Amino acid sequence: MKREAAFGAEPQGTAPRRRVVVDLGARSYDILIGPGLIDAAGAEIVARLPGIRAAIVTDETVGRLYLTRLSVALRAAGIEHVEIVLPAGEKTKSFEQLAHVVDAILAARLERGDAVIALGGGVIGDLAGFASAIVRRGMRFVQVPTTLLAQVDSSVGGKTGINSPRGKNLVGAFHQPSLVLADTALLDTLSPREFAAGYAEMVKYGLIDRPAFFDMLEADLGGVFGGGAARGEAIRVSCEAKAAVVAADEEEHGSRALLNLGHTFGHALEAAVGYDAARLVHGEGVAIGMVLAHRFSAELGFCPPEDADRVAAHLAAAGLPVRIGAIPDAPLTVEELMRGIAQDKKVEKGRLTFILTRGIGRAFVANDVDPAAVEAFLARELDR
Amino acid sequence: MKREAAFGAEPQGTAPRRRVVVDLGARSYDILIGPGLIDAAGAEIVARLPGIRAAIVTDETVGRLYLTRLSVALRAAGIEHVEIVLPAGEKTKSFEQLAHVVDAILAARLERGDAVIALGGGVIGDLAGFASAIVRRGMRFVQVPTTLLAQVDSSVGGKTGINSPRGKNLVGAFHQPSLVLADTALLDTLSPREFAAGYAEMVKYGLIDRPAFFDMLEADLGGVFGGGAARGEAIRVSCEAKAAVVAADEEEHGSRALLNLGHTFGHALEAAVGYDAARLVHGEGVAIGMVLAHRFSAELGFCPPEDADRVAAHLAAAGLPVRIGAIPDAPLTVEELMRGIAQDKKVEKGRLTFILTRGIGRAFVANDVDPAAVEAFLARELDR
Ligand SMILES: NC(=O)c1ccc[n+]([C@@H]2O[C@H](COP(=O)([O-])OP(=O)(O)OC[C@H]3O[C@@H](n4cnc5c(N)ncnc54)[C@H](O)[C@@H]3O)[C@@H](O)[C@H]2O)c1
Ligand SMILES: NC(=O)c1ccc[n+]([C@@H]2O[C@H](COP(=O)([O-])OP(=O)(O)OC[C@H]3O[C@@H](n4cnc5c(N)ncnc54)[C@H](O)[C@@H]3O)[C@@H](O)[C@H]2O)c1
Ligand SMILES: [Zn+2]
Ligand SMILES: [Zn+2]
Numbered sequence: 202m203k204r205e206a207a208f209g210a211e212p213q214g215t216a217p218r219r220r221v222v223v224d225l226g227a228r229s230y231d232i233l234i235g236p237g238l239i240d241a242a243g244a245e246i247v248a249r250l251p252g253i254r255a256a257i258v259t260d261e262t263v264g265r266l267y268l269t270r271l272s273v274a275l276r277a278a279g280i281e282h283v284e285i286v287l288p289a290g291e292k293t294k295s296f297e298q299l300a301h302v303v304d305a306i307l308a309a310r311l312e313r314g315d316a317v318i319a320l321g322g323g324v325i326g327d328l329a330g331f332a333s334a335i336v337r338r339g340m341r342f343v344q345v346p347t348t349l350l351a352q353v354d355s356s357v358g359g360k361t362g363i364n365s366p367r368g369k370n371l372v373g374a375f376h377q378p379s380l381v382l383a384d385t386a387l388l389d390t391l392s393p394r395e396f397a398a399g400y401a402e403m404v405k406y407g408l409i410d411r412p413a414f415f416d417m418l419e420a421d422l423g424g425v426f427g428g429g430a431a432r433g434e435a436i437r438v439s440c441e442a443k444a445a446v447v448a449a450d451e452e453e454h455g456s457r458a459l460l461n462l463g464h465t466f467g468h469a470l471e472a473a474v475g476y477d478a479a480r481l482v483h484g485e486g487v488a489i490g491m492v493l494a495h496r497f498s499a500e501l502g503f504c505p506p507e508d509a510d511r512v513a514a515h516l517a518a519a520g521l522p523v524r525i526g527a528i529p530d531a532p533l534t535v536e537e538l539m540r541g542i543a544q545d546k547k548v549e550k551g552r553l554t555f556i557l558t559r560g561i562g563r564a565f566v567a568n569d570v571d572p573a574a575v576e577a578f579l580a581r582e583l584d585r
Numbered sequence: 586m587k588r589e590a591a592f593g594a595e596p597q598g599t600a601p602r603r604r605v606v607v608d609l610g611a612r613s614y615d616i617l618i619g620p621g622l623i624d625a626a627g628a629e630i631v632a633r634l635p636g637i638r639a640a641i642v643t644d645e646t647v648g649r650l651y652l653t654r655l656s657v658a659l660r661a662a663g664i665e666h667v668e669i670v671l672p673a674g675e676k677t678k679s680f681e682q683l684a685h686v687v688d689a690i691l692a693a694r695l696e697r698g699d700a701v702i703a704l705g706g707g708v709i710g711d712l713a714g715f716a717s718a719i720v721r722r723g724m725r726f727v728q729v730p731t732t733l734l735a736q737v738d739s740s741v742g743g744k745t746g747i748n749s750p751r752g753k754n755l756v757g758a759f760h761q762p763s764l765v766l767a768d769t770a771l772l773d774t775l776s777p778r779e780f781a782a783g784y785a786e787m788v789k790y791g792l793i794d795r796p797a798f799f800d801m802l803e804a805d806l807g808g809v810f811g812g813g814a815a816r817g818e819a820i821r822v823s824c825e826a827k828a829a830v831v832a833a834d835e836e837e838h839g840s841r842a843l844l845n846l847g848h849t850f851g852h853a854l855e856a857a858v859g860y861d862a863a864r865l866v867h868g869e870g871v872a873i874g875m876v877l878a879h880r881f882s883a884e885l886g887f888c889p890p891e892d893a894d895r896v897a898a899h900l901a902a903a904g905l906p907v908r909i910g911a912i913p914d915a916p917l918t919v920e921e922l923m924r925g926i927a928q929d930k931k932v933e934k935g936r937l938t939f940i941l942t943r944g945i946g947r948a949f950v951a952n953d954v955d956p957a958a959v960e961a962f963l964a965r966e967l968d969r
Binding site for chain 1: 680684687688691692718719720721722723744746749750751752755756757758759836
């Protein structure tokens with residue numbers, strides 16, 4: 202994992218750009234970060250994939266806002282392309298939409314050397330990436346992530362896929378992109394709630410093993426939400442953090458598990474509300490989950506209680522929920538949450554695997570957590 | 586590509602077994618070949634994948650003949666499993682059946698470390714292999730090929746996939762199995778026509794770069810069709826030949842193209858009859874295609890005409906068609922065939938890529954074949 206600071210002399214203007222290289226040997230690729238990058242997409246793609254044709258996949262919301270700009274940028278660089286516009290939302294990550302996208306790519310007669318370009322959030326990135334992985338057994342893939350979550354998390358690491366009626370993300374492939382273009386200015390049209398949800402994942406990288414990054418976020422929360430240099434830098438550090446974990450464990454056999462900090466509790470909360478985004482979006486579940494992971498670690502004697510309080514205070518300042526009781530409507534029960542935790546695939550011989558922590562920036566994988574201890578802890582948290 | 590000759594001291598009896606190792610580094614795997622192997626499937630799988638659960642995928646025809654035997658063998662080795670039975674035939678390689686198989690695997694709560702076992706011909710192997718590639722982003726996969734084509738071709742090399750309404754095998758993944766068990770006795774129930782079709786692919790390996798193997802087939806055609814040691818040995822050499830090509834070029838960027846000997850003409854013939862298996866099955870198209878490749882190479886001055894005649898004589902002796910005119914019903918036209926050739930994705934800047942040959946066992950990739958020469962050649966062949 203190498204990186205370079207902002208680099209100058211850009212043809213498109215003076216806005217600073219940042220670059221993170223995801224180091225995967227022959228399949229290494231660049232993540233470019235900065236405002237206005239969408240208008241340079243054609244040039245950046247052609248520089249890396251000369252002579253290609255492409256299919257842009259996007260959703261109706263993002264398409265309305267940004268498809269014309271991307272299309273113009275591609276045309277200016279001579280990249281012939283078709284446009285595939287899908288409904289917005291998690292339901293789009295289905296077998297039916299996958300078959301539709303695959304068919305549209307084939308209808309355009311794209312070949313293995315051509316590219317699928319995902320313009321959108323994690324839903325579009327996961328679906329379009331999966332389609333690019335399986336058409337002709339693997340085409341080129343370019344990500345233009347448009348949500349904060351996609352810029353700092355889903356577009357990095359090569360996980361692609363769809364949901365099954367039996368569970369989220371159960372079908373997919375590892376397929377690395379050739380390039381990621383994170384235009385930080387596109388986030389200005391994101392709803393504050395979606396922005397905050399992505400922010401939770403950003404905070405996660407600080408909490409896993411980058412305490413100085415957490416300090417930086419604490420010091421300049423407003424700057425990151427406001428846009429500008431602080432946002433770009435925070436996205437760069439986040440991509441770097443995720444890329445480092447991915448480079449060490451591309452297909453999730455070990456250390457990549459640390460990225461699940463806050464996610465076992467978070468997924469249980471999402472399942473308990475029936476994945477009702479009106480009540481809880483993923484990043485909100487992760488925010489509460491990270492606070493719970495710290496508090497639980499404190500109870501077990503691993504983590505200073507002050508650190509747990511600091512995490513909760515910062516996430517609350519970002520507008521994120523930090524208590525189970527903050528989830529609106531019908532209160533949740535310990536039984537529901539324990540069921541969700543057991544289904545999170547991290548149970549082995551009656552013991553649970555959890556990401557715990559010794560303090561901010563000191564997360565670790567614990568393989569033999571006692572379910573009874575979790576249950577007692579959750580019972581107390583529900584009364585909080 | 587390492588190999589070992591028949592190895593002795595088998596728990597299940599005295600029938601000779603052969604082994605080919607497909608050398609792909611950490612993902613290397615064994616192909617075991619011999620009569621009665623299906624009854625040893627449980628033991629062989631457990632030895633390599635201890636503690637797994639499994640899903641057997643098969644088709645109705647093969648299931649009726651062999652599913653109970655495989656199931657008994659797995660149970661004897663303590664492998665818990667479910668059975669997924671699909672309609673027989675090429676139409677089964679569809680998005681709909683893929684979604685169905687994926688759902689059945691998930692319904693059985695199989696995990697990444699568990700296995701999908703394909704019991705059947707190339708259709709089942711391709712579909713089940715693809716499902717195993719994408720459920721949870723990659724499960725284990727075991728092949729129990731039951732057609733000659735599957736034993737010598739489709740089960741070796743890791744290509745998996747389905748068809749699209751826009752063309753055959755357009756959607757899929759490279760996903761290597763953990764083990765291939767080729768029970769040569771299962772071929773006794775195969776129709777003579779299906780056996781001969783697989784035999785064409787076997788001959789192909791001799792024609793590409795193993796002239797001694799072609800000699801051996803010529804000398805003992807009856808032995809291979811009759812079963813017994815000659816059949817096992819011929820299957821072993823074929824697997825070794827394909828494994829060598831695959832190890833050199835796993836994802837088909839170069840030399841793997843030699844495996845397409847006879848296939849550009851063959852695919853054009855299949856397309857021209859509308860993939861009507863009553864008129865032409867794949868291996869028959871390949872047989873005619875290989876003869877055409879030799880005759881065309883002879884016309885171009887690359888190949889001795891006697892070699893082309895020898896190839897035609899041997900394939901005819903195996904009961905395979907060797908002239909375009911042997912395809913029943915409405916005669917084909919040059920225009921239809923040229924259209925099929927152009928669609929075979931091997932056209933670049935007006936020139937065609939073909940596998941040509943300097944004689945038996947001396948095939949090579951020719952990148953700039955003149956379409957007009959092909960057209961003139963086909964016109965003469967249609968009059969033959
Ligand atoms: N592949 C991975 O490693 C990975 C990691 C984390 C999450 N994910 C997946 O990501 C998905 C969630 O991603 P998401 O949160 O980006 O959801 P999303 O793609 O559904 O985007 C959220 C909403 O924001 C809208 N939107 C997107 N960009 C916008 C913009 N710039 N301005 C205005 N509106 C915009 C979208 O239309 C959508 O309605 C989930 O399916 C999750 O499983 C994948
Ligand atoms: N993955 C690869 O590298 C590769 C290579 C070549 C071909 N293929 C694919 O393989 C498929 C063709 O394979 P196939 O020819 O094995 O077809 P198939 O799987 O349809 O089998 C042919 C027929 O024989 C029956 N059958 C199978 N085993 C039998 C047995 N032991 N006894 C009696 N009947 C039996 C089947 O039910 C079927 O009706 C095509 O879809 C082709 O694209 C893949
Ligand atoms: Zn997350
Ligand atoms: Zn073939």
